[in-house]
Amino acid sequence: MDTRLATSPPASRQAAPPVPLYPLSLGINGQRHHLYVEAWVSLLDLLRERLGLTGTKKGCDHGQCGACTVLVDGKRINSCLTLALMQEGRDVTTIEGMADGAQLHPLQQAFIAHDAFQCGYCTPGQLCSAMGLINEGQAHTPTRGRHTRGRKCAS
Numbered sequence: 001m002d003t004r005l006a007t008s009p010p011a012s013r014q015a016a017p018p019v020p021l022y023p024l025s026l027g028i029n030g031q032r033h034h035l036y037v038e039a040w041v042s043l044l045d046l047l048r049e050r051l052g053l054t055g056t057k058k059g060c061d062h063g064q065c066g067a068c069t070v071l072v073d074g075k076r077i078n079s080c081l082t083l084a085l086m087q088e089g090r091d092v093t094t095i096e097g098m099a100d101g102a103q104l105h106p107l108q109q110a111f112i113a114h115d116a117f118q119c120g121y122c123t124p125g126q127l128c129s130a131m132g133l134i135n136e137g138q139a140h141t142p143t144r145g146r147h148t149r150g151r152k153c154a155s
Contacts, residue, residue: 026087028053029097037084044068044079047094055095055124069125069132070094076132095124098131107131 021036028051037046047053047070056079059067063078070079071093098105107130110116117123133139 022085024085024088026084026089027091029092029094035084039083039085041084042080043070043072043077043082043084043087043092046084047079047092053094053096056128057121057124059122059125065122065125066129067122067125069128071128071132071135074132074135076129076136093128093131095127098127105131107134 019038022039024033024035024037026033028047033051035046035050037050041050044056044058047056048058056070057067058080059065061080063081066078068078068080069076071077072082072087072090074091074093098108104112105127107127111123111127116126130139
């Protein structure tokens with residue numbers, strides 16, 4: 001009898017090949033990060049699960065609610081719909097990066113002053129989206145700002 005067969009684990013229990021990791025370098029809230037990630041990791045999951053930046057929320061995970069909105073090079077994106085590796089070399093701003101230490105960004109102050117929180121879950125995405133509108137030149141007037149890519153809250 002061949003003992004090699006008797007001592008080898010069944011094919012279903014054999015170790016899977018190692019998952020390849022890819023280098024990633026990007027700026028997040030003004031700090032440079034050098035990481036290794038799997039090819040399928042979304043920017044949202046990188047921010048929340050790997051870097052602990054939980055201000056960006058996971059809502060629908062389909063790019064429709066906007067709760068996961070962050071800024072990449074100053075422009076709005078749904079972080080649930082982009083792979084982290086696609087952002088190589090770019091600068092990402094999350095809600096945690098809007099304030100300057102204890103000094104809130106004027107948009108954050110305006111949300112507080114005008115009680116614009118609803119339940120609060122998607123507020124970080126709304127703030128990042130508003131910042132993106134300004135950066136992109138889409139918010140020239142209050143009316144234009146209200147009607148440009150407005151999103152309905154998922155809650």
